[in-house]
Amino acid sequence: MSDFDAKKVAEIHEHLHSHLPSESALRVKALETLLVDKGLVNPQTIDAWIEAYTEEIGPKRGARVVAKAWSDPDYRQRLLDDAPAAIDELGYLGKATAHLKVVENSDTVHNLVVCTLCSCYPFSILGIAPAWYKAAAYRSRAVRDPRGVLAEFGVDIGDNVEIRVWDSTAELRYLVIPQRPAGTEGMSEDELAELVTRNSMIGTDRDLGEG
Amino acid sequence: MSDFDAKKVAEIHEHLHSHLPSESALRVKALETLLVDKGLVNPQTIDAWIEAYTEEIGPKRGARVVAKAWSDPDYRQRLLDDAPAAIDELGYLGKATAHLKVVENSDTVHNLVVCTLCSCYPFSILGIAPAWYKAAAYRSRAVRDPRGVLAEFGVDIGDNVEIRVWDSTAELRYLVIPQRPAGTEGMSEDELAELVTRNSMIGTDRDLGEG
């Protein structure tokens, strides 16, 4: 059991700073070796988690949700009203999405998601966050210079468009619904899902182009 | 001439981050070599600056000022009224002391000096700052947890004593005048100066003990 002793943890970090192996891979190897030696972890379960988040859980889930929202006005409304229930219609409820909210882009609004205090992310629907999402540059700048950030992603936002940055400070998580591209009226949900990029669901991509 | 271009300097720092030699000594060696090769610096002048701040300019100057203030009430008053002029009576005016202020400890007040934004220090009277003064731990904590900081220096400050922390945010610099120890009435200025520690003039030492 933890004593929730922050002072002790700070001292542990200082000790580990000079006593752990110097490479990331070796540090994690030591951690796993010790957990296995103590009978606290089964390495095959670690394998299964890696497989789950490599093969099964990832941004294709979010893309499917977006495509369905584009295709089915009733589904879109359910998503806006109760996103966790709506994504669970597809079996996608899971890690960090019990308080999911969707935010829709429009001609006059662009949404951008960040977590400045750690790197909160809606895992069960977007998978593992991209490296830039977890980096200090994005975390520090997204709230202060969203237009500059978007420009680095090749996205220019016109002065007529308001940017709304969502900083994930609580357990709510955000999924951006990008605008459906023009010229996609006849497309199936499968085809539409192919158009939806991971970045567009975080807000660092905007115009998904024609299919 | 400089263009005062912060964006360019940030890019230079990023470039240097990955292109400079990996050790401090090698980086400074490269800097000096290049300055000398370009005829911008004479290495003997560097030697002279090192000698000046190793042999001549250092906390013994401050200690002399404190001892004189203890011994000579008129000098103490001149120091309080116009510290730069008063230290220059001893020839100690110089780098970073043109706007010196002295602050006196008493039974009910203890003074502590820090520079949270860089590491400003009254060079011509105290010499090169100690390593801890320039470190993030001291700079971050002195303003927020002065009693905890002082305890780490072995100095316990009673509840009846008010701590005044001086954060050197402008070009004013601060010299703490510690309290004259009891039992030193008969001492000469030379003897008194021996009692004055560098830390006591920054405020991380308080009771100088008997002579």
Add this chain to the structure above:
Amino acid sequence: MDGIHDLGGKQGYGPIEVDDEGGPFHEDWEGREWGIAQCARTPGITIDWWRHCRELIMPVDYLGRPYFDSWAQTDFSTYIEAGWMTLEEIAAVKSLEANREHGEPPAAMTLQQVLQEDHDHAFRFDGEIEAAPVFSVGQRVVTAKHGHAGHTRLPQYARGRNGTIQAYNGAHVFPDLSARGTEVHQHCYNVMFDAAELWPEASGSKDKVCLDLWESYLRGA
């Protein structure tokens, strides 16, 4: 805690490396750490205590090491603090419990079991409380001027600022106490701030920043 983790609006972190089109894990050890973090949690741990332990990493390590490496560091610290392992054992990379009978390791979970657990572990953080919400949608509020020395989720850039309640989120577990092991619910709101209220260079901007904030972080404006 005014720690190195509180990065919103801080300057000097340079351009963003926008390319990241590979798989979810770029090196094997990243996947291993992800898996470890999913299946090795000390009893009674809360997400907020885990976050706080990550915030307490030395700043130079927090900034200088890769992301999942900081997870490993965080796990190490929670395991040691909770008595799962010792610094000596980490140095030796083996269990040193003299009288310990090695128990059977937990059974291996299959992919299907892991997927089911992911689904089942859609933790909810809301709950019913007696007090009615103090604020209502559309109301102007001002955030607290002070943070506090422990874990908190009011970022420094949004302190002492005026905003508008945009939505009521329900009563959620209060992180400042959850990080100390106490689960108490408190009303939580989405608050919208004008960019110009937050940033000196945003004067005239129409952009907004929205944060989910607990009631005790807020006062009527």
Add this chain to the structure above:
Amino acid sequence: MDGIHDLGGKQGYGPIEVDDEGGPFHEDWEGREWGIAQCARTPGITIDWWRHCRELIMPVDYLGRPYFDSWAQTDFSTYIEAGWMTLEEIAAVKSLEANREHGEPPAAMTLQQVLQEDHDHAFRFDGEIEAAPVFSVGQRVVTAKHGHAGHTRLPQYARGRNGTIQAYNGAHVFPDLSARGTEVHQHCYNVMFDAAELWPEASGSKDKVCLDLWESYLRGA
């Protein structure tokens, strides 16, 4: 600039290594860098521009490298920005100016000359301005809520806080503009703050924090 340098009140930097009883320089290169910084300054440089260049060092380097090493990094950056040297020359560690006639290096200065220069370079930063000071000793003031994106000397921890004017310092060169090469004087005051106004855990404390602040950082309270 809300940079890594703005350390006042930040948490997580651990205990202080209080022992430092050796000489002023612990390694030879520290003394060399000290000397370089005294005698190699680009024309027109200001202390505030030099400080800003140091603030712009990458955070991981600012925290992870020794103090005088960060001076060397700062010098490099000012020399390159001002055209004294190029990145290519630094990589080659020699001058690559093809047509350059190596001028005579500056004459060597003796210890006595250096001591005289130290004395003569007791720079003053004050000056006369027409406007009268807005605030008087004893007056209550509140500091600006916002910093700004460039160099400034109002630390983050003292923004939006109430204090009392304790002394008038005269009109001093205003650092926010001096860092951009423009020398303008502005009234400067010493302002005293109750610790409890600054820090959540200082409630009930009698301790004080005193800062020297320029007039444009202040408003009447």
